Amino acid sequence: MEGRAARSVKKPAARHIPEATVARLPVYVRTLLGLADEKTSTISSERLAELAGVNAAQVRKDLSYLGSYGTRGVGYDVEYLLFQMSRELGLTHDWPVIIAGVGNLGRALANYGGFGERGFPVAALVDADPKKVGKAIGGIEIRHVDDLPDIVAEHHAAIGIIATPAAAAQDVADRMVAAGVSSILNFAPAIVTVPDGMSLRKVDLAVELQILSFYQQRRTEPDADRTVASAGGEG
Amino acid sequence: MEGRAARSVKKPAARHIPEATVARLPVYVRTLLGLADEKTSTISSERLAELAGVNAAQVRKDLSYLGSYGTRGVGYDVEYLLFQMSRELGLTHDWPVIIAGVGNLGRALANYGGFGERGFPVAALVDADPKKVGKAIGGIEIRHVDDLPDIVAEHHAAIGIIATPAAAAQDVADRMVAAGVSSILNFAPAIVTVPDGMSLRKVDLAVELQILSFYQQRRTEPDADRTVASAGGEG
DNA sequence: CGGACTTTGTGAACGCAGGCACGAGCGGGG
DNA sequence: CCCCGCTCGTGCCTGCGTTCACAAAGTCCG
Numbered sequence: 001m002e003g004r005a006a007r008s009v010k011k012p013a014a015r016h017i018p019e020a021t022v023a024r025l026p027v028y029v030r031t032l033l034g035l036a037d038e039k040t041s042t043i044s045s046e047r048l049a050e051l052a053g054v055n056a057a058q059v060r061k062d063l064s065y066l067g068s069y070g071t072r073g074v075g076y077d078v079e080y081l082l083f084q085m086s087r088e089l090g091l092t093h094d095w096p097v098i099i100a101g102v103g104n105l106g107r108a109l110a111n112y113g114g115f116g117e118r119g120f121p122v123a124a125l126v127d128a129d130p131k132k133v134g135k136a137i138g139g140i141e142i143r144h145v146d147d148l149p150d151i152v153a154e155h156h157a158a159i160g161i162i163a164t165p166a167a168a169a170q171d172v173a174d175r176m177v178a179a180g181v182s183s184i185l186n187f188a189p190a191i192v193t194v195p196d197g198m199s200l201r202k203v204d205l206a207v208e209l210q211i212l213s214f215y216q217q218r219r220t221e222p223d224a225d226r227t228v229a230s231a232g233g234e235g
Numbered sequence: 236m237e238g239r240a241a242r243s244v245k246k247p248a249a250r251h252i253p254e255a256t257v258a259r260l261p262v263y264v265r266t267l268l269g270l271a272d273e274k275t276s277t278i279s280s281e282r283l284a285e286l287a288g289v290n291a292a293q294v295r296k297d298l299s300y301l302g303s304y305g306t307r308g309v310g311y312d313v314e315y316l317l318f319q320m321s322r323e324l325g326l327t328h329d330w331p332v333i334i335a336g337v338g339n340l341g342r343a344l345a346n347y348g349g350f351g352e353r354g355f356p357v358a359a360l361v362d363a364d365p366k367k368v369g370k371a372i373g374g375i376e377i378r379h380v381d382d383l384p385d386i387v388a389e390h391h392a393a394i395g396i397i398a399t400p401a402a403a404a405q406d407v408a409d410r411m412v413a414a415g416v417s418s419i420l421n422f423a424p425a426i427v428t429v430p431d432g433m434s435l436r437k438v439d440l441a442v443e444l445q446i447l448s449f450y451q452q453r454r455t456e457p458d459a460d461r462t463v464a465s466a467g468g469e470g
Numbered sequence: 471c472g473g474a475c476t477t478t479g480t481g482a483a484c485g486c487a488g489g490c491a492c493g494a495g496c497g498g499g500g
Numbered sequence: 501c502c503c504c505g506c507t508c509g510t511g512c513c514t515g516c517g518t519t520c521a522c523a524a525a526g527t528c529c530g
Contacts, residue, residue: 021515026436026445030424044477053426057480057519064479073479073526089445090452097444109342109440120444158451159444182281182454183447185440189265199450205344208436209332209355209394210261210324212418215434216393217325218372219417255487279507292489292510299509307508308496 017088021062027052028062032082044075061075096123096157098181100172101164102132102142105187109163110138123155128168145172148179159183166190173200252323256297260289260324263297267317279310331358331392333416335407336399337367337377340422343374344398358390363403380407383414394418401425408435 007037007181031051035043045063049056063069066084070076086092097120099106109115110125125137126145133144143151151157160181162169169188183199186192189207192199266286270278280298284291298304298311301319305311321327332355334341343348345360360372361380368379378386386392397404397417404423411419418434421427424442429435 021451023442023446026439026442027426027458029445030441031426046477051426053428055519056418058517060478061480061518068479071476071526072524073476073528080355088449088452090444090455095444095448095451103341104347108339112339113352114441118444119448120441158455159447165473176409180446183448185443191262191266191286193288197454199447201447203438203440203443204261205438206265206349206353206355207258207261208420208438209330209350209353210264210326211257211356212394212420212434212436213325213330214257214260214323216330216418217323220325220393229530232528253487281507290489292491293487295508296488296510305505305508306496307494308498308506310507 015065021065024052024054024058024062025085027054028059029082029085029089029091032078032085035078036082040078042075043078043081045070048076059196066232084103091119094119094121095159096121096155097159097161098122098124098126098148098151098155098157098176099161099163100126100127100145100176101162101168101188102127103165106163107137109161110140120159120186124151124155126151130162145175148175148181152176152179152181157181159185162186162188162192164188250300252300256300258294259287259289259297260320262289263294264317264320264324264326267313270296270313271317277310278313278316280305283311326354329354329356330394331356331390332394333359333361333381333383333386333390333392333411334356334396334398335361335364335411336397336403336423337364337372338398338400341398344370344377344396348373351456355394358392359386361386363399378422380410383410383416387411387414387416392416394420397421397423397427399423 028048031048032043034051045059046056049059052059060070063081066088069081069084097115097202099109099122102110102125106125106127110122115122122140125140125142126148127142128132128145130144132142135142158181160173160176162172162176162182162184164172166189169186169190169192172185173186173192173194177194177198182197184192184194184201186200186202187204189204192200192202263283266283267278269286280294281291284294287294295305298316301323304316304319310374332350335342335358337345337360341360341362345357350357357373357375360375361383362368362377363380365379367377370377393416395408395411395418397407397411397419399407401424404421404425404427408419408421408427408429412433414427417432419427419429419436421435421437422439424439427435427437
């Protein structure tokens with residue numbers, strides 16, 4: 001119930017946090033980082049909600065899952081909240097990632113320095129094409145996908161990014177799992193399955209565009225009872 | 236209630252389709268395209284569910300929102316279902332898209348030919364940097380962001396993709412809206428708001444990685460009552 | 471020192487989404 | 501022609517997520 005007063009660093013018993021809340025935490029973190037930059041020391045749930053694009057009650061409920069870190073009548077201490085959330089999200093140390101597939105997307109991800117800055121350095125690039133192996137992109141050497149077990153062990157990498165063509169996605173995922181990766185972010189337009197207990201998320205650009213197309217279609221169409229609704233951006 | 240028997244092309248009164256269903260339709264379409272390629276003419280909800288990575292009852296419920304296009308005791312006609320879903324999603328014609336921001340990501344998106352093939356040709360690239368204007372990427376000329384209204388009008392583009400730095404995202408979104416774009420896909424790590432009635436979706440790589448980091452953290456941590464749960468891939 | 475004001479934390483209600491289970495309807499075989 | 505088996509379509513139930521509304525708790529000022 002305190003922990004803030006005593007500035008306790010202990011984690012409050014790892015309660016269960018709803019997935020929807022977990023998905024919003026990174027947004028709060030980013031917002032808070034911006035506030036910290038401009039020397040804001042305290043923030044109310046209402047203002048944070050506005051900046052993060054959600055409901056104020058939602059913010060309070062989300063933050064309450066982490067613990068009672070607010071002060072009634074005042075708000076939340078930006079730095080302290082940031083610290084707690086970073087710890088909860090595991091952002092207190094780096095998470096090296098392995099990118100599989102050096103195509104257009106893989107190259108862009110490798111060149112994009114933003115990951116490293118945000119705590120997700122690219123540990124290695126892998127590809128199945130022997131002709132690409134040995135070259136480097138963004139200062140990172142491309143290695144063969146067969147080396148995955150070694151790479152994972154070398155870098156203690158637990159997160160894999162699949163940026164291969166759809167046909168290779170499941171195979172690469174299986175290899176990653178076998179090599180010890182336990183979190184996968186899949187960009188390939190294919191359904192990938194992983195064993196229980198692992199994390200899998202997907203980002204599918206074509207799907208996103210087609211969802212937009214659906215609502216666009218309904219708006220444009222001179223049809224019947226079209227119920228215009230905002231295509232809720234992210235659940 | 237029939238429409239399949241008579242091969243009717245009329246749309247069944249545009250009932251309301253839940254957003255969760257809309258998000259799965261593109262996956263079904265992709266799966267069906269694969270089936271059509273290998274000359275499968277009929278598919279059961281169970282098999283389609285397996286291929287799409289969802290529950291069979293879910294498939295049937297989803298498809299029932301479109302109409303009663305199945306045949307009891309048999310399944311769904313692949314071609315016909317594909318036709319209906321494509322029409323519903325608005326994939327019967329192209330949707331030109333405008334990409335704003337020619338950085339790493341913008342370049343990758345422009346170079347990636349997959350969009351054009353899937354019905355989302357890149358109509359134009361825009362950037363605020365005069366030095367980039369006039370150059371071309373992937374065969375598409377870069378124009379200045381001030382030209383947005385003209386570009387939208389020329390190409391009848393209704394979909395915009397934001398691939399700018401976070402700081403510019405809201406401004407670009409506002410310009411797009413003013414120019415007549417009514418669907419936006421935001422890749423910038425920033426909260427963007429648009430007027431009611433418009434569609435906005437976001438894809439945030441840092442957020443995705445941080446969500447993975449959260450669950451990874453909980454798995455790795457030698458802490459208390461960690462409840463290992465799969466980080467549900469996409470809602 | 472006390473009272474008014476502010477903001478959190480959370481109980482309760484509501485709505486959406488997912489999954490089971492079963493009736494309805496269609497095709498095929500005898 | 502009838503019966504059997506298969507698969508769709510959907511009513512119902514359950515669980516999750518969101519929002520409202522309010523009591524609890526702290527601050528500030530006179």
